[in-house]
Structures are given as C-alpha cells and as structure tokens.
Amino acid sequence: MSTLATYPATAAHDSHAGPGYGLRRWLLTTNHKDIGTLYLLFSLIMFFVGGSFALLIRAELFQPGLQLVDPHFFNQLTTLHALVMIFGAVMPAFVGLANWQIPLMIGAADMALPRMNNWSFWILPFAFTLLLSTLFMPGGGPAGGWTLYPPLALQTGQAFPYVILAIHMMGISSIMGAINVIATIFNLRAPGMTLMKMPLFVWTWLITAFLLIAVMPVLAGAVTMLLTDKFFLTSFFNAGGGGDPVMFQHIFWFFGHPEVYIMILPAFGIISQIIPTFARKPLFGYASMVYATASIALLSFLVWAHHMFTVGMPLRGELFFMYVTMLIAVPTGVKVFNWVATMWRGAMTFETPMLFAVAFVILFTIGGLSGVMLAMVPADYQYHDTYFVVAHFHYVLVPGAVFSIMAAVYYWLPKWTGHQLNERMGRLHFWLSVVGVNVLFFPQHFLGLAGMPRRIPDYALQFTEFNMISTVGAFLFGFSQLLFLYNVIQTIRGGQPADAQVWEGAHGLEWTVPSPAPYHTFTTPPVVD
Amino acid sequence: MAHRYILRGTGAVLVFALAMWSAGVRAEFGLNMTPGVTAISREVYDLHMLVFWICVAIGVAVFGVMFWSIYHHRKSQGAVAAQFHESALVEVLWTLAPILILVAMAVPATKTLIRLADARDAELTIKVTGYQWRWRYEYLNEGIDFFSTLATPRAQIANNAAKDATYLLAVDRPLVVPVGKKIRILTTAADVIHSWWVPALGWKRDAIPGFINESWTLIEKPGVYRGQCAELCGRDHGFMPVVVEAVPEAEFRQWVESNKAPNPITAQVANGGQ
Numbered sequence: 001m002s003t004l005a006t007y008p009a010t011a012a013h014d015s016h017a018g019p020g021y022g023l024r025r026w027l028l029t030t031n032h033k034d035i036g037t038l039y040l041l042f043s044l045i046m047f048f049v050g051g052s053f054a055l056l057i058r059a060e061l062f063q064p065g066l067q068l069v070d071p072h073f074f075n076q077l078t079t080l081h082a083l084v085m086i087f088g089a090v091m092p093a094f095v096g097l098a099n100w101q102i103p104l105m106i107g108a109a110d111m112a113l114p115r116m117n118n119w120s121f122w123i124l125p126f127a128f129t130l131l132l133s134t135l136f137m138p139g140g141g142p143a144g145g146w147t148l149y150p151p152l153a154l155q156t157g158q159a160f161p162y163v164i165l166a167i168h169m170m171g172i173s174s175i176m177g178a179i180n181v182i183a184t185i186f187n188l189r190a191p192g193m194t195l196m197k198m199p200l201f202v203w204t205w206l207i208t209a210f211l212l213i214a215v216m217p218v219l220a221g222a223v224t225m226l227l228t229d230k231f232f233l234t235s236f237f238n239a240g241g242g243g244d245p246v247m248f249q250h251i252f253w254f255f256g257h258p259e260v261y262i263m264i265l266p267a268f269g270i271i272s273q274i275i276p277t278f279a280r281k282p283l284f285g286y287a288s289m290v291y292a293t294a295s296i297a298l299l300s301f302l303v304w305a306h307h308m309f310t311v312g313m314p315l316r317g318e319l320f321f322m323y324v325t326m327l328i329a330v331p332t333g334v335k336v337f338n339w340v341a342t343m344w345r346g347a348m349t350f351e352t353p354m355l356f357a358v359a360f361v362i363l364f365t366i367g368g369l370s371g372v373m374l375a376m377v378p379a380d381y382q383y384h385d386t387y388f389v390v391a392h393f394h395y396v397l398v399p400g401a402v403f404s405i406m407a408a409v410y411y412w413l414p415k416w417t418g419h420q421l422n423e424r425m426g427r428l429h430f431w432l433s434v435v436g437v438n439v440l441f442f443p444q445h446f447l448g449l450a451g452m453p454r455r456i457p458d459y460a461l462q463f464t465e466f467n468m469i470s471t472v473g474a475f476l477f478g479f480s481q482l483l484f485l486y487n488v489i490q491t492i493r494g495g496q497p498a499d500a501q502v503w504e505g506a507h508g509l510e511w512t513v514p515s516p517a518p519y520h521t522f523t524t525p526p527v528v529d
Numbered sequence: 530m531a532h533r534y535i536l537r538g539t540g541a542v543l544v545f546a547l548a549m550w551s552a553g554v555r556a557e558f559g560l561n562m563t564p565g566v567t568a569i570s571r572e573v574y575d576l577h578m579l580v581f582w583i584c585v586a587i588g589v590a591v592f593g594v595m596f597w598s599i600y601h602h603r604k605s606q607g608a609v610a611a612q613f614h615e616s617a618l619v620e621v622l623w624t625l626a627p628i629l630i631l632v633a634m635a636v637p638a639t640k641t642l643i644r645l646a647d648a649r650d651a652e653l654t655i656k657v658t659g660y661q662w663r664w665r666y667e668y669l670n671e672g673i674d675f676f677s678t679l680a681t682p683r684a685q686i687a688n689n690a691a692k693d694a695t696y697l698l699a700v701d702r703p704l705v706v707p708v709g710k711k712i713r714i715l716t717t718a719a720d721v722i723h724s725w726w727v728p729a730l731g732w733k734r735d736a737i738p739g740f741i742n743e744s745w746t747l748i749e750k751p752g753v754y755r756g757q758c759a760e761l762c763g764r765d766h767g768f769m770p771v772v773v774e775a776v777p778e779a780e781f782r783q784w785v786e787s788n789k790a791p792n793p794i795t796a797q798v799a800n801g802g803q
Contacts, residue, residue, distance in 0.1 A: 239739020312742035450559030456767030
C-alpha cells in the first residue's frame with residue numbers, strides 16, 4: 001500500500017523535530033498541532049474583533065436616533081463585522097480544528113503538505129492587518145456591505161484596492177488549506193481506514209475542501225473584475241459602459257452560497273462526533289449522513305439566485321431557484337433526524353460539549369426552518385433585506401457554526417492540553433451564551449416581519465422595543481464569551497489530568513493517543529480493523 | 530441534572546415568547562407581517578402564515594421527540610444505550626415525508642408568484658428612480674415628475690428634538706395613487722442599487738441602474754402607506770423612506786390636474802433640487 005510505503009521517510013524525520021523555541025517555533029512550524037493552535041488562536045482574536053464591531057452596531061441601535069456613530073462608519077462596521085467573522089473567525093476556526101484533528105482521526109503523522117500549511121496560516125494575519133488598516137485610510141474602510149455589490153462598492157475610497165488584495169490573500173490561504181485537507185485525507189489514511197470508515201468530521205471537511213477549491217477562485221474573479229472596473233476602465237458591472245451590475249451578484253452568490261455551506265458542513269461533522277460520544281451509541285445512519293452532506297454540497301451550486309429574488313429575474317428563473325432551494329431542506333432534515341435518532345435510546349450525559357451540541361441541533365434547526373420560509377419567493381419579497389434575514393443567518397451562523405466550534409474546542413481541549421475542563425465554568429458559559437444568543441437574535445425575526453430593513457443605523461419608532469431587547473442580548477452574549485476565553489486559558493494552564501480516553505463514550509483514533517497528544521503522533525500508522 | 534436546566538430554560542424561552550406575543554397583540558409594536566392592503570399582500574401573508582405554522586409543527590415534532598429522549602434516555606436515569614445505528618426504511622421515510630410537505634408549500638407559492646409576475650392591463654404607469662438618497666416619481670402618461678425626500682428634521686435624528694410618530698418615515702412629497710386601479714410600477718436607479726419597498730403592498734423590488742424592473746399593485750383601501758429603501762445604498766440608506774398616499778379615483782384626478790407641470794424636474798433642479 002502506498003500509504004505504508006511513504007512512512008519510513010516520515011518516521012525518520014521525527015527524531016530531531018521537537019517543538020522549537022520562542023517565536024521561531026510558531027513562525028517556522030510545520031507541525032499540524034502547532035498550526036492548528038495558531039489558526040484557533042487567530043480565530044479567537046478575530047472573533048473578539050468582529051464581536052466588538054457587532055457590539056458597536058447594537059449599541060447604536062439601542063435607541064432610535066444617531067447616538068454613537070456616523071452612518072458612514074456604521075456601514076463600515078457592518079461590512080467589516082461580516083468580513084472578519086466569516087473569513088477571520090469561522091473559517092480559520094474550522095481549518096484549525098481540521099489541522100489538529102484530521103491527522104489524529106485518520107491516523108496520519110501530520111498534514112500531507114506541512115510547509116504549505118505554515119504558509120496558508122501565516123498569510124492570514126497579514127491579510128487581516130491589511131483589511132483592518134483600511135479603517136484608518138481616507139474615506140474609511142469598505143462600507144458597501146461584505147457582498148461588495150457594485151456600483152456601491154466602487155464608491156469605496158482609498159481602501160478599495162487594499163480590501164480586494166486582502167480578500168485575495170484570504171482566498172489563497174483558504175485554497176491552500178483545502179488542498180492540504182484533500183491531500184491528507186486521500187493519501188495519509190492509516191491502513192484499513194477506508195473512506196466509509198472515516199469519522200464524519202473528516203468526511204464533512206473533505207467535502208468542504210472541494211467546495212472551497214471550487215468557489216474561492218470565483219470570488220477572486222469577481223473582486224478582480226471590480227478592481228478593473230474601478231481602476232482600468234473596464235465595464236463588467238457598469239451599465240453605462242454596457243456592463244451588468246446584476247451579473248456581479250450572480251457571480252458573487254455562485255461563490256457565496258457554497259460559502260454558506262463551507263461554514264456549516266464542518267459543524268455538521270463536529271456535531272456528528274459529539275452526540276454519539278455522549279449518547280454512548282453509534283451515530284445513526286452514518287452512510288446517509290455522508291450522502292446527505294454530499295447532496296447539500298452539490299445542491300449548493302444550484303441555489304445562488306435565492307439571494308437575489310428581488311433583482312427582477314424571469315418567472316421561470318425564480319421558480320427554478322425556489323424549488324431547488326426548498327429541496328435543500330431534505331438532506332438537511334435527514335441530518336437533523338439522524339442526530340435525534342442517535343440520541344434516541346442512548347444513555348446520555350450532558351457535559352459542556354454535549355450541551356453546545358444539543359443547543360446546536362435545536363437552534364440550527366430554527367435557522368433552517370426560517371430558511372424554508374425564505375425560500376418561498378412571494379414571501380421572500382417581504383422578508384428580503386429585512387431583519388428577518390439577519391435573524392435567519394445569525395441563527396445558522398452563531399448558535400449554528402460558532403456553537404459547533406465551541407463544542408469542538410470543549411470536546412477536544414482535554415486531548416490537546418491534557419487537562420479536563422472545569423465543568424462548572426463550562427456550563428456557566430453555555431447557559432449565558434444560549435440565553436444571550438436567543439435574546440439577541442430571536443426578536444430580530446419580529447423586527448424583520450414588522451418591516452425593519454437591515455443595514456440601517458437608525459430606525460422608525462415602532463422598532464424600538466425589540467431593538468432594545470436585542471441589544472441587551474448582544475451585550476450578554478458578547479461579554480459571556482470572555483468566560484470562554486477564561487475557560488480555555490484555565491484548561492491550558494492546569495486542571496484535572498485527562499487520560500487518553502477523556503470521555504467515557506468516545507470512539508476513534510484520536511482517543512488512542514495520550515492526553516496531551518504528543519508533538520508527533522502516529523509516526524507509525526495504526527491499523528484500523 | 531442538566532435536563533432540568535434544559536427543560537427550565539426551554540420553558541422560560543416559551544413563556545418569554547408567549548408574553549412577547551400577547552404584548553404584541555395589544556401594543557402597537559409589530560411582531561408579525563401585516564396582511565397589507567392589496568389582494569397580493571394578503572396572499573403573501575397567508576403563504577407566510579401557512580409556511581410558518583408548518584415550520585412550527587415540524588419544530589414541535591422534532592424537538593418534542595428530542596426532549597422526550599433527553600428526559601428518558603439519560604445515563605443518570607439508568608438508561609442503557611441501545612446499539613442500533615441504521616435503518617434504510619426510516620431513512621427513506623424521512624426523506625420522502627419532507628418532500629411531500631415541500632410540495633404542499635410550493636403549490637400556493639407558485640400560484641402567488643405567477644400572479645405577482647403578471648403586470649399586464651395596468652391603467653397607470655409610474656416610473657420610480659432611486660437616487661442617493663431620495664426617490665424620483667414619474668407618472669409617464671400624466672406629465673408629473675418629482676423627487677420625494679425625507680422630511681424628518683435633522684434635529685430629531687440628532688436627538689435634539691422630540692421624534693414624531695412618523696420619524697424617518699415621512700417625506701416632503703408622497704407618491705399619490707388612486708385606489709382600485711391596477712398600477713404598473715417600473716423601478717430603476719440613477720447611481721447605485723436601491724430597493725423600493727412598501728410592506729403594505731406585499732413586495733419589494735430592486736431599483737438597479739441600467740435595468741427597468743416591472744411590478745404592479747392594486748391598492749384597495751385609501752390611506753398612507755410607509756416603507757423604506759431596502760437595499761444598502763450608501764451613507765443615507767436608512768434615510769430615504771417611501772410614502773404612498775392612496776386616494777379615491779376622483780381625488781387622484783384632481784391631484785393630477787393641479788400637479789401637472791410642463792417640466793417639473795427642471796423647475797426642481799432650478800430650485801436647488803428640492
């Protein structure tokens with residue numbers, strides 16, 4: 001087997017490759033665990049940066065009238081909040097988890113392309129320094145929304161080319177990360193680890209990686225066309241020059257919709273690891289979970305225009321995109337049903353990771369159901385660009401993707417650090433978060449239905465009450481995340497020693513190595529029966 | 530222990546939601562979409578409520594099973610984990626059932642959408658053009674053409690004066706239309722993309738430079754209906770409301786007569802764009 005044949009060379013490598021010292025260790029590391037840590041740390045910083053933008057937005061919206069920020073700066077905040085959270089917090093967190101866990105879960109010594117791994121991480125701090133520095137440029141940062149729709153995006157000041165370059169850098173980083181995941185999974189699985197024996201987290205990441213490779217170049221193309229429209233007199237999106245501003249939206253969302261699944265498929269994988277562990281029962285419908293994930297990924301290429309129902313597409317186009325969008329509910333429903341069936345007749349306990357996983361299933365499903373509502377084109381004519389949409393996508397992204405990341409960190413942290421989590425503190429963080437996130441986002445459904453548009457710094461008086469409630473929830477949720485930071489730091493510094501198994505019901509190769517996982521694991525591949 | 534927290538937490542959320550709901554029924558602040566003032570807006574409202582209740586039913590069923598399981602299948606209750614992990618029959622069933630439900634939702638949605646798309650036989654055509662940050666209304670056959678700009682004083686926005694009931698939803702010149710007539714509305718824009726939206730009419734439509742989008746409405750009740758630009762269009766996106774004043778046919782004719790001008794835009798531009 002080729003996987004075995006490559007091993008002697010790698011094994012010879014580990015005798016001299018302990019962790020380095022100081023800054024050089026982190027700058028020059030090619031170790032998947034170090035790089036995973038860097039990704040997660042970076043993501044955590046960006047989570048707080050993007051979160052502080054969100055709190056400023058919510059503070060301004062606490063009352064009608066302009067109190068804190070100028071409308072132009074408000075638009076910069078909404079734009080950067082989205083870019084930072086999507087490309088800086090959620091995506092790097094999943095790549096960090098992939099770096100740590102995929103080699104451990106498939107019995108590989110490291111990622112397949114360690115030097116590229118280092119490079120794909122170290123691009124990110126520069127990309128985000130560039131992006132955030134635009135706030136201080138004449139004309140301010142990007143203020144046209146993260147979707148960068150022209151012609152508005154072309155009104156950006158000096159920041160524009162810097163934003164485009166930053167997006168290119170994020171894209172290159174993502175593509176390299178995705179190549180690495182695919183190369184690792186296809187080449188470095190331990191003997192006996194057939195594709196249909198892979199843990200669901202590995203499967204969902206494999207599919208996610210293909211989505212990334214397919215769509216990040218599309219985004220790169222779209223923003224490059226914006227760049228040439230602005231500086232090189234092209235008219236791709238300029239109606240005055242024979243171009244088509246709606247074409248940008250088609251191209252953007254051809255990237256943007258798969259991007260949505262890039263941020264949720266790994267979450268599905270995480271939840272599919274955690275629920276069986278704490279239900280002490282194998283995942284129900286493993287094969288159907290894999291097929292459902294693949295179907296969601298394929299369908300994601302056929303639904304982009306549901307973000308654009310109000311642009312004035314032909315009737316047949318609207319009907320097509322409505323039907324395909326509704327169809328996505330089917331594989332997504334299968335996943336939810338399988339999770340519930342996994343819990344059914346299990347022997348459940350509710351440690352912190354499980355609490356986050358259960359909350360994920362419920363709150364993600366709420367976001368999914370409002371997604372079905374949004375798919376109805378005539379109703380979408382009302383919902384579109386209102387707070388109903390804001391509530392919908394925050395339900396799938398915050399108690400969806402972000403909760404799954406926190407669940408994953410709590411789940412694997414004992415393996416990474418060798419210390420058990422302080423459960424009391426973990427639960428406190430969970431309950432404050434789950435209450436905060438619902439007080440924050442649930443009233444936004446009402447605001448949207450009552451007619452409040454999104455991306456406005458000030459609003460009519462009938463929206464006051466729910467905006468106030470939402471802001472209170474935002475601060476509760478935001479400040480509760482300091483507890484997450486505290487928990488992570490405390491668990492790294494000390495705590496009850498964790499054994500290799502960590503969780504009673506855990507299965508999989510990562511639980512066969514000691515806790516903390518040694519710097520090099522599986523230098524000799526394990527055999528999977 | 531945790532299940533009790535979960536149950537209590539869920540209970541609290543439900544009580545909160547119910548309290549908010551009943552408060553909303555009494556108070557003026559809205560919780561839900563309104564049925565609006567056109568046949569289409571009522572259809573959209575009905576579709577919205579249909580899908581909403583289907584989603585609630587699905588949620589109750591799925592979460593019900595889940596909470597029952599969370600309560601009964603706990604290790605602390607002495608539950609011993611079963612080891613079953615697949616069933617082709619169950620998978621097929623819960624793939625087919627949602628498809629049937631989705632078809633049931635798609636049928637009324639398709640019908641409404643087809644009606645919405647049919648702008649034929651309109652008796653009045655108005656061209657709506659989005660500008661940063663105001664609307665221009667042209668009555669194509671009546672020779673009326675004017676800008677409609679936010680009328681809320683800056684002092685109210687800056688919190689230096691008490692806010693009116695129509696704060697941010699008032700304009701200097703509303704769009705005046707007759708009730709009971711099918712009106713074709715053409716949306717376009719002069720600079721960036723905007724979106725023209727009056728919730729009571731049941732739809733919004735983007736106003737895109739270089740494109741002319743066609744929509745229609747038939748307002749049944751006289752009244753003043755307010756909305757806002759719905760597509761981010763720059764600094765004052767939150768400050769370009771839409772106000773539609775629907776009046777009886779005779780009153781509308783009168784309004785047309787008294788507002789006909791040879792070229793009002795030229796006059797407005799001469800007056801500094803007001």
